[in-house]
Amino acid sequence: MGQYDFTYVIPEAFKKNMIQYLTQDHKGNIAQAYSRVHFEYNDLGYAYYSGLSGDNWNKRAIDITLEGSEKDIELLRSNRKILENAMGMALKPTTSGFLLKNIYFIVSDDDFEVELPDEKGESFDVLSQDIHDALAKGEPVLVLDRLHTYSSKYLREICVKHGIDTEDSSGEHYALHSLAGMITKYYKANNVFQSEFTEQALKMSISSFEKYNRVRNDLKLCS
Secondary structure, eight states: TTTTTTOOOTTTHHHHHHHHHHHHTTTTHHHHHHHHSEEEEEEETGGGOOOOOOOOSEEEEEEEEEEEEEEHHHHHHHTTTHHHHHHHHHHHHHHHEEHHHEEEEEOTTTTTOOOOOOOBOOOOHHHHHHHHHHTTTTTTTHHHHHHHHHHHHHHHHHHTTTTTOOTTTOOOOOHHHHHHHHHHHHHHHHHOOOOOOHHHHHHHHHHHHHHHHHHHHHHHOOO
């Protein structure tokens, strides 16, 4: 590659390098938020004509858009300068020829939508059929166990999407009712729901999940 030959392609390890730069700069919380968002870029053409001054006659300007949860986007938006510095390095302009012009931030429309997790590759329809079959065969313990596993994975998906820890310091998964409690606190702190009834229903679900957890464990011990 000659002195002025550029790839005009985003480096393959761009996101990985971004996370490394942010982590090395002791910005672990920003690195985690960045790892969860989706990014796209828009090639604006030659940097000089896009308003970037300097000896950039054959470099190209780009805008980068970050899309993610409201919590992650707000954290990244409030640390724009740190992001700009990291992106400037991760773009490797001497190789790619790309220079950052602007960063745009978008909160996902589906911020509070979570895909239902599959149990060992099975869809929810298949799981439902298994539950009906187990009930027909008089195997309620299996039904409770499958539902408990499914519910735990589902709530963990919600926690991960909103940056809520799902494990304690020793790496143990939080119990089902603990996950429900943390989600309830997050929704309340972020004013997700305006209905008093909704908040009360979420709080009641914590005790319900706690009782479910005990029933499921007791039945497993007896089986």
